[in-house]
Amino acid sequence: MIERFARLRAAYGAGAPHALVLLLCFTLAGWAVFLVAGEATVWRMVLWFVGAAIAHDLILFPLYAAADRLLRRATGARSALGRAVLNHVRVPALGAALLFLVFLPGILDLGKATYEAATGQPRVSYAARWLAVSGALFVLSAAILAARWPRLRRLDRESSA
Amino acid sequence: MGTNAPEYGAPRTLWRKLAEHPPPGEGAVRRGWRSPVRGVRLTSVLGLVLLGTLPLVIVTGLLDYAAYGPQFRQAFPLDVAWLRLPPFDWPTRPSWLFRLTQGLHVGLGIVLIPVVLAKLWSVIPKLFTWPPARSVAQVLERVSLLLLVGGILFEIATGVLNIQYAYLFGFDFYTAHYFGAWVFIGAFVAHVVIKLPRAVAALRRSLPDPDLAPLRPGPVTLSRRGVLALVGGGSLLLALLTVGQSLDGPLRRTALLLPRGRNPGEGPNGFQVNRSFAAAGIQPALTGPAWRLTLTGGGRTVRFDRAALLAMPQHTARLPIACVEGWSTQQTWTGVRLADLAALAGVPAPASAHVVSLERTGLFRQATLQANQVADRDALLALRVNGADLSADHGYPARIIVPALPGVHCTKWVASIDFRTDD
Numbered sequence: 169m170i171e172r173f174a175r176l177r178a179a180y181g182a183g184a185p186h187a188l189v190l191l192l193c194f195t196l197a198g199w200a201v202f203l204v205a206g207e208a209t210v211w212r213m214v215l216w217f218v219g220a221a222i223a224h225d226l227i228l229f230p231l232y233a234a235a236d237r238l239l240r241r242a243t244g245a246r247s248a249l250g251r252a253v254l255n256h257v258r259v260p261a262l263g264a265a266l267l268f269l270v271f272l273p274g275i276l277d278l279g280k281a282t283y284e285a286a287t288g289q290p291r292v293s294y295a296a297r298w299l300a301v302s303g304a305l306f307v308l309s310a311a312i313l314a315a316r317w318p319r320l321r322r323l324d325r326e327s328s329a
Numbered sequence: 330m331g332t333n334a335p336e337y338g339a340p341r342t343l344w345r346k347l348a349e350h351p352p353p354g355e356g357a358v359r360r361g362w363r364s365p366v367r368g369v370r371l372t373s374v375l376g377l378v379l380l381g382t383l384p385l386v387i388v389t390g391l392l393d394y395a396a397y398g399p400q401f402r403q404a405f406p407l408d409v410a411w412l413r414l415p416p417f418d419w420p421t422r423p424s425w426l427f428r429l430t431q432g433l434h435v436g437l438g439i440v441l442i443p444v445v446l447a448k449l450w451s452v453i454p455k456l457f458t459w460p461p462a463r464s465v466a467q468v469l470e471r472v473s474l475l476l477l478v479g480g481i482l483f484e485i486a487t488g489v490l491n492i493q494y495a496y497l498f499g500f501d502f503y504t505a506h507y508f509g510a511w512v513f514i515g516a517f518v519a520h521v522v523i524k525l526p527r528a529v530a531a532l533r534r535s536l537p538d539p540d541l542a543p544l545r546p547g548p549v550t551l552s553r554r555g556v557l558a559l560v561g562g563g564s565l566l567l568a569l570l571t572v573g574q575s576l577d578g579p580l581r582r583t584a585l586l587l588p589r590g591r592n593p594g595e596g597p598n599g600f601q602v603n604r605s606f607a608a609a610g611i612q613p614a615l616t617g618p619a620w621r622l623t624l625t626g627g628g629r630t631v632r633f634d635r636a637a638l639l640a641m642p643q644h645t646a647r648l649p650i651a652c653v654e655g656w657s658t659q660q661t662w663t664g665v666r667l668a669d670l671a672a673l674a675g676v677p678a679p680a681s682a683h684v685v686s687l688e689r690t691g692l693f694r695q696a697t698l699q700a701n702q703v704a705d706r707d708a709l710l711a712l713r714v715n716g717a718d719l720s721a722d723h724g725y726p727a728r729i730i731v732p733a734l735p736g737v738h739c740t741k742w743v744a745s746i747d748f749r750t751d752d
Contacts, residue, residue, distance in 0.1 A: 181338030181464020189519045190469045196412075196515030197476055200508040203410060209500035216498055217509065220482035221475060229453055245550045254550055259559060266563050267570070270442060271586035273495035282494040288605035288722050289593050294586045301570075301585065 232265070248323045256313040264302035271298065338464025348460040355459045362454045363547035366556050369538045373528035374557065375448040380521060382441055387517075389434035390510055393653060395419055396427050396735050401681070401697035403738075405503035412511050421705040424732035428651035431735070432575045435655025438488055439571050443563030445481055447556070455540050470523065473516050480513030492654040493588060574656035589656035597715035598723055600658045601650075603736055606721035609688040611742055613721075616687065620726045622710070626748030627675035635726045638712060641665045646707035652736040662730045664711035667703045667746075676748035679703055683749060684729055687742040696738040702731045703748070710743060 177183055204210050239257060244250035273279055274294035283291050337344040396419045397404035420426060462468045484506060491502045498505065530536055551559070573584030577600075584590030592599055621632040644666050651657035671679050682703045688694040702708055708731040712719065719725040724741030731739065 178336070179339035179465075181336075181466030182470075186466055186470075186523060189522045190473055193473050193476065193515040193519035194469075197512045199410070200412065200511040203406075203408065203412070204504060204508050207500070207504060212498065212500045213505045213509070216486070216500075216505070217479045217483045217512075218475070220486050221479040224449060224478070224482055225453065225456055229450065240550065245548045251548075251550050255555075258551075259562070262559065263563065263566055266443060266446075266566070267586065270439060270489055270567060271493070271570075273490060273493035273497075274586050274588065278497065279493065279495035282496060283588055285605060285608035286494055286603060287588055287593065288602040288607070289588075289591070297585050 235261075248327070249320045252313060252316060252320050256309045260302070260305035260309040263305045264298075267298055267301060274298075336463065338466060344460065344463045348463065351459040358457050359454075359459075360544050362543045363545065364543060365546035365549050366551065366553045367451055367454065368542040368553075369527070369531040369536055369540075371553050371556065372448065372451040372541060373531040375444060375451060375560070376524065376528050377532075378444055379441065379448060380525070382437060382444075383517065386434055386438050386441065387510065387514060389430045389437075392430045393427075393434060393735070394507065396430070396733075397738070398697060398699065400699075403697060405692075406501075406507050409507065412508070418699050418701055419733065421701055421708065421732040421734070424707065425649050425651075426733040427735055428575065428649040428657040428733075431651055431653055432655055432657060435488070435492060436568070436571050436575070438485065440564045440568045442485060442489075442567065443560050445485065447560045449478065452541065454543075458540060473519050476512050476516035477520050480509060480516055483509045484513055571655075577658050587656075589654070597717035598720035600660055600723075601652075601656060602722045603652055604691065604693075604741070606742075609686075609742065610690060611687045616721065616726055616742060622727060622743065623745035624670055624674040624748070625745065626671070626679065627750070629675045631673060635712065638665055638710070638727065641669065643712075644707070644709060646709060646730075646732075648707060648730055648732055650730065650736045650739060657736075661715050662709055662711040663713040663716075664709040664727065664730070666706070667698070667708040667710060667729075667731070668706075670710060670746060671703055671748045674746070674748045676750060679748035680751040681749045683747040684740045684743055685745045685747075686740050687744045693737040693740070696729070696740050698729075698731060698734070698738070702734060705732055707732050710746075 173184075180187060201210075204213065207213070236258065239261075240254060243254040243257070245254055268275060271294065275298045277291065277293045277295070280291045283289075337348075391414050394404050394409075395414050395417065398419065399409075399413065400416060423429075462471060487498060487502060487506045487509065490497055491506070496502065527536070531538075569583065570585055571587065573581045574587050574589040576583075581592055582590060589601055593602060618634075621634055622638060624631045624633070642665070643663055645661060645663040647659060647661045649657050649659040667682065668677075671677060671682065678700070680700050682698045684696050684698065686694040698708075709729070710727050711724075711730045712727050714723060719728060724743070727743045728741040729739045729743060
C-alpha cells in the first residue's frame with residue numbers, strides 16, 4: 169500500500185496534498201467560469217484575464233527591464249557615484265511610472281462622460297498634476313543626491329586610491 | 330511537497346526529452362537574469378507580506394457583497410450559487426463599518442500594487458525556465474499560476490479602472506470583478522499551501538536556489554533591503570495619494586489624481602455626489618411642490634408633502650456616506666426616522682422596507698432595507714443636510730440615510746416606501 173502511494177507520488181511528481189489543493193483550485197475556477205458562461209461578454213472577460221498576465225509578463229516587464237538596463241549602462245554601476253546617480257534616477261522614475269500606471273484614466277482623460285455623470289463635476293485632466301508630482305519626485309531625489317555628492321566622491325577616490 | 334527536485338514524473342522519457350531539447354536562445358535567457366537581489370529570500374519576504382494583507386482585501390470585498398443585501402437580490406452579480414459568505418444581516422453599527430471595510434478594500438488594494446509587481450518581478454525568470462515542467466504536477470501548478478497571476482492583475486486592473494470611471498473593458502464590472510476574485514482565491518489558497526513551507530524555510534535558513542538566483546550575478550546596485558524599501562516607498566506614495574478620498578476637509582485634496590480628490594463646492598451641500606440630478610434624468614417638476622411621499626404597508630397608503638414631513642419630529646445624526654469605489658464623507662443629516670414612518674404606515678416593526686426613487690433608469694433607483702436598517706435610531710428619511718435643504722444632486726426633496734449602508738442604497742429623490750412584514 170505504502171509502496172503504491174510512493175509510486176503514484178513519483179509518477180505524478182508531488183504528494184497528495186499538492187494534487188488535492190490544485191483540484192480545489194480548478195474546481196473553484198471552473199465553477200466561477202460556469203456561472204459567468206451565460207454572459208454575452210464572457211470572452212471579453214477571459215481575454216482581459218489572460219491578457220492581463222500577458223501584458224505584464226511580455227510587455228510591461230520587458231519594457232521596464234530594458235529601460236533599467238539602458239539606465240544602468242548610461243550611469244555605470246561600477247563606482248559608488250555611478251550607482252548613486254543610477255538609483256537617484258531609478259527611484260523617482262519608478263515612482264512616476266507607478267503613478268502613471270495606477271492613475272492612467274485621470275491622466276489620459278478617459279471615461280469623461282461617465283465621470284461627469286457620476287461626480288456632477290466637469291472633467292479636468294490630471295496630466296499636469298501627474299507631471300508636477302513626478303517632477304517633485306525627481307527634484308527631491310536630485311536634492312538628496314546633491315547632499316550626498318561630496319561623501320560619494322570621497323568614497324570613490326578612496327577606493328580608486 | 331515541493332516540486333523542485335530535479336526528478337521526472339511519468340512518462341519519464343517525455344519529460345527528459347523535453348528537458349534535453351531546449352529552444353534556441355534558452356541558455357542566453359538563463360544567463361541573462363543578472364539581478365543579484367533576485368532569490369528565494371526576496372520572493373519569500375514579498376510573498377509573506379501579500380499573505381498577510383491580501384486576505385484582508387479578499388474578505389472586505391466579500392463583505393461588501395454582503396452589505397448590498399443579497400437576500401433581496403440587490404447585490405451584483407445576482408446569481409453566485411455558493412460563491413459567497415454565509416448569509417447574515419449587515420449590521421448598522423458601528424456606523425462607519427462600510428466606510429471602513431470598503432475604504433480598506435479599495436485603499437489596501439491600491440497600496441499593494443507595488444508589492445504585487447515586485448513579487449512578479451522577483452519570480453519572472455521561472456516563466457522562462459527550461460524544461461517548463463518535469464511532471465504532471467508541475468504542469469498543473471503552472472496552469473494554477475496563470476490563474477493566480479491573471480487573477481490578481483485582472484482584479485487590480487478592473488478595480489482601478491472602475492474607481493476612475495473608465496469602463497474600457499466593456500463588460501459588467503461587478504460580474505467580472507466578483508467571479509475573477511473567486512478564480513484568484515482558489516489559486517491563491519493553492520499557491521499558499523504549496524509554497525508557504527518553502528518560503529518559511531527560506532527565511533529561517535539559506536536554501537539552495539536553482540530557479541531564482543542568477544547564474545552570473547551583475548554588480549549590486551541596490552541591496553535586498555533597498556529593494557524592499559523601494560517597494561514600501563511605492564506603497565507609501567500610493568497610500569498618500571489615495572487616503573484623501575476617505576477624508577473630509579482640506580486633506581481630501583491630497584488624493585490629487587483620483588476623481589474624489591476635490592470637494593465639489595462650498596456650503597452645506599458641497600460634498601461628493603455619486604449620481605447627479607441631471608444624470609438621473611428626473612423631470613424637475615416632479616421634485617417641486619407637487620411631490621408627495623407615498624408610504625404603504627399593512628394595506629394602508631398614506632401620502633405626505635414635504636411640509637408635512639418637516640412638521641414631524643426631526644432627528645439629526647452625523648453619519649458617513651461611503652461608496653463602493655472606496656471614497657467616503659461624513660455629514661450631518663436631519664429628517665424623519667424611518668421607524669416613525671413605518672409606524673405611520675401601520676407597520677411598526679417591518680421585516681423590510683422597499684424604497685423607490687423618482688428616477689426611472691438607474692441600477693440603484695430602488696433598494697430594500699433590512700429590519701435592523703429601518704429600526705436603527707439614526708436611520709432617516711433625510712430632508713436636510715448640515716442645516717440646509719438637500720440640494721438636487723443630493724436627493725431633494727428627500728433621501729435615505731442609514732448607518733453603515735452602502736452609499737448607492739441610500740436612495741435619493743425618494744418617491745415611495747413600502748414597509749413589509751414577513752408574510
